[in-house]
Amino acid sequence: MRNERNIRSTMMKKDYRNVAHLIPAAFDMIGQKAVGETSAEVLKNAKMDFRIGTEPLYDSKGNELKSKFMRIFREDTNQTLSVMTKSYDVLQNYELIGIADKLIPSGDVDFDRIGMVNNGERLFVSFQTPDSYTFANGDVDETLESYFYLVNSNDGSGGVKIVPAPRRLFCKNQASLLEAFLRRIGIDPKMLVIRHSSLMRGRIDELIPALGLVNQAIEQFAIESQQLLTTEMTVGDRTEYYIDTLGLKVEEELISADNPYGLGTRGKNTLEQLIEIEGYERNNIGIMTDTQYQAYNTVTDFIDHRWTVDKSGKISEKRVESAIIGSKARTKSKAWETLIEMAA
Numbered sequence: 001m002r003n004e005r006n007i008r009s010t011m012m013k014k015d016y017r018n019v020a021h022l023i024p025a026a027f028d029m030i031g032q033k034a035v036g037e038t039s040a041e042v043l044k045n046a047k048m049d050f051r052i053g054t055e056p057l058y059d060s061k062g063n064e065l066k067s068k069f070m071r072i073f074r075e076d077t078n079q080t081l082s083v084m085t086k087s088y089d090v091l092q093n094y095e096l097i098g099i100a101d102k103l104i105p106s107g108d109v110d111f112d113r114i115g116m117v118n119n120g121e122r123l124f125v126s127f128q129t130p131d132s133y134t135f136a137n138g139d140v141d142e143t144l145e146s147y148f149y150l151v152n153s154n155d156g157s158g159g160v161k162i163v164p165a166p167r168r169l170f171c172k173n174q175a176s177l178l179e180a181f182l183r184r185i186g187i188d189p190k191m192l193v194i195r196h197s198s199l200m201r202g203r204i205d206e207l208i209p210a211l212g213l214v215n216q217a218i219e220q221f222a223i224e225s226q227q228l229l230t231t232e233m234t235v236g237d238r239t240e241y242y243i244d245t246l247g248l249k250v251e252e253e254l255i256s257a258d259n260p261y262g263l264g265t266r267g268k269n270t271l272e273q274l275i276e277i278e279g280y281e282r283n284n285i286g287i288m289t290d291t292q293y294q295a296y297n298t299v300t301d302f303i304d305h306r307w308t309v310d311k312s313g314k315i316s317e318k319r320v321e322s323a324i325i326g327s328k329a330r331t332k333s334k335a336w337e338t339l340i341e342m343a344a
Contacts, residue, residue: 028172029308029320031115034125039097046114048123050076052090052154057083072154074120081121082155089200091160096152097125102208109211112147117321121155124325126165131215133166133222137229138286143169144222148214149176150207151325153196160200162192162210163325164217171282173300176329177217180337185220187213224340228292231343238295242274243267245299245335270302277301292339299335303328 036042043049053075057065072081072090103109112126131146149163164177179189192210194203233241239261243250248267255262263271277283278298288294303323310316322328 028113029315030117030317031113031124034111034114036111039094039100042100042111042114042125043093043097048093048114048116048120050074050093050120052081052092052120054090077119079119081119084156084196087197088156089196089198090154091152091196091200091204093123093152095201095204096123096150096160099150099204099207100125100127102205103127103211109148117317118155122151122153122157122321124149124151126150129211129215131218132169133219135222135226135229137288140286142225142229142286144218144225145169146215146218147174148211149325156196159193159195160204160207161194162207162214163329164214164221165324166218166221168297171297171301173297173304174324175221175300175332175336176325177221178330178333180333181221182217184337184340185217187217224336225293227343228296228339229288231292231339232290233292233295234290238278238290238298239271239275241295241335241338242271242299245331245338246270246274246302273306274298274302277306292343296335296339300332303332 032046034042035045040049051074053073054070055073057067057069057071059065068085069083070086070088071083072088073079074081097114100109100111109127109129112128114123114125116123126147126149129146129148133144133146134141136142144166145168147165147167149165150160151158151163152160165174166177167174182189182192191213192207194200194207242248243261243263248261248263248270250267251262251264253262254264259268261267261271278294280301283294283297283301288297307328308315308319308323310319319328323332
């Protein structure tokens, strides 16, 4: 075990608190509130009711190329979104969000937010279900709200997918329940994804019954949250967990009494922020202190509220997308799975 004597007392005392409280939750940083009773109204109000077109490739003289590839573009602006093989089937925005018209009248879901990345390369719409899960956190009720994302890409980065995304009511930290979590609880991730192929349209309606899998996944997440809340985790174990989960670089030659983990300037700065976030009331309320649940929420808080802001102090669209459905969402998933394995 490394010497913990100085790791928290010798960190530089910067105050990030004011910044953190001004930054909204990650999912509120891109897109906009979905406004409208139907999918058509929501798309129109979001100015996302454009069509996606395809055409062959041409050379500089306007001659069509003999190629297996085609250009995918926005018909309203002629902006190229990607170049894909001709077997790639495009799904229009209205077709994707039209799934909601079959769900909302039943009362199963309601529109939350809608947005796009890189002017239409990727589209997302989030929904809230009426389910929520509450469990005791000492004298405080801990509540997880049930949301999910419906995501589509026009750039070949992925298929049409559903991402269960429980949100902690107290601080709006958000988890993305990805493949590792789903497989572990017995849900085949393929049931929540449809590839862009000629068979795609015939399978879109298969996503509707998948809503039950969303609720199943989030309910299990709530059960496991209670487990982590009642599992103690020492200062030393939490510190090593932060370093390992976020991949902070350890340099043996830098290890000293004042720097027992051998972190460089960037790593020390990140750990410093995590330690400060850990002490915020939202991550230190009820019986959370010194638990695995505190450690997990510290990591998600850092990614959702800090990492999504770039060096210039501006919210980064790409970073927010990463925190919701990309590489940093996978980091949050890893953070969860690591703790579940430790608690077993």
